[in-house]
Amino acid sequence: MPPIRLMATTGILGYGFTEEAFNAGVAMKPDLIACDAGSSDPGPHYLGSGTAFVSRAAVKRDLALMVTAGVANAIPVMIGSAGGSGSDAQVDWTLDILREICTENDLAPKVAVIRTEQSKDLLHGKLAAGKIQPLGPIGDLTDEDIDDASRIVAMMGPEAYQQALQDGADVVIAGRGTDAALFAALPLMKGADPGLSWHLAKIIECGAQVVEPREGQDCVIGTIYDDHFTVEPGHPDRRCTVTRVSAHTLYENPEPYRLKEPDGTLVTDQCRFEQVEERVVKVSGSRYEPADQYTVKLEGARPVGFRTVFVAGIRDPILIAGIDDFVKSCRQRIERDVGALGIEPADFTLSVHLYGKNAVMGELEPEADGPVHELGLLLDVLGRTEDISRAVLAKSRYAFLHTDFPGRMCISGNLAIPFSPSDMHVGAVYEFNIWHVMECDDPMECVRMEWIESEEVRSW
């Protein structure tokens, strides 16, 4: 088998990469230029609302460089988990950016669009057939969970990417997939060893996480041979090290030796990592255990209300000394004040975060009683409606600013409010309510493919 070379441009589309590394990577003639755009780390809002956590300008910059070089050098370009969560709205957002890039740069690639947002009918049927199970510490899925979710995506494996490549796609814009499937697709299709293919994919999908010195995101190149693969940075002044590469196998995984994918498990307990050149790490010994049943992870988020927040500083030492009692009396006053507006306690939750005290770790804080001279106050109101959220926050702000406390000297105001307007309306709030695995009869069952022919790409 001739070596297969893959370039991962950055950990998340829009996080950026240097042109120096990118051009050096392109000069190595990779068989694929790709980037996963997705992560669940930024939380449920982005899947729930179908919006991106990176800016349009940043995605356009990264994608334009990738597509321009891909078209010029006849290298396919693939984007996975488009828009961050891979919902249809986020795929469409990415396609709109691609159309603009193609128009401005006079490009006409053939584009495969892969969608993995799931229909609720299909999921109700799967649930009734006992084909959906919890993934980790979460309850059994219910029909109500499916109905409540604003968007549900399936994390696909490599099969749809492979079909797109086989059918001649120049650019692939895909919905939610596993990070590694994006990079494992091509080597698996060409007959490379599955253990090496999946492990290489897993290592490069986060971009420059495996590069030293670590200065933001950048391009990483993986090359797969018959019995090993190598990883190296695109940037000529940086290097991949055994420490970085081996440590990355740990990253964001609940366990390091077994990494679950839709059609099997990558097993890394027999792996060897070697520094074969100053900038290059060689990896061998990765194995892949095929699964009896093909499964995809489902991710869903449901709306839970509307958020309004407020930030202020507290410096008064008498107030800080009695802060816990002060918060209690403010809460009582707020409940009374909003009750006068017809707002019931069940209509909202008010969270009071005291930065400088225990806002990060809450009741698990090991140093809760340390000395403090200044506190950051964050008021976070989650209301049943936008109006309730705004009204509760406004009353809360007033209560914290002007409620009396024992020994009070600062009788004209308790807070340093850093700007005006002070109340920030965050909008709709979501929570992950589906985090399950679904059995599939066929890997393509959860996938829909569309094609945009090259002559249509600037006008669709």
Place this chain on the structure above:
Amino acid sequence: MVKLMDIARVVRGKNAGALQLTLDVMFEDEETYRKVRDSGVLSPRLIAPLYGVTDNEVAIIPFDVAKAIKITVPRRVRSGSPGDTDVYGAQQHVPLMQIDLPD
């Protein structure tokens, strides 16, 4: 006694998905790693109360090739749900830093 933060190179935390928190402790040299790994100090019984979970919810997995020990616990609140304070789970490693180990 020494604190874990004084002998480890990396003590980090991060989400492993929306439902779990995974903490990695990494060491510079083989000897320190083995000493900590074999000391038995990092046990579910010690870790569980630090993260408000039960002993059997704590997974501790040594990873020799990276001179690392991985600790995975369930999140008490799903990432980004009401009541969460750390959506990425990136600042929940501190209780580990303070763990005492034999010299």
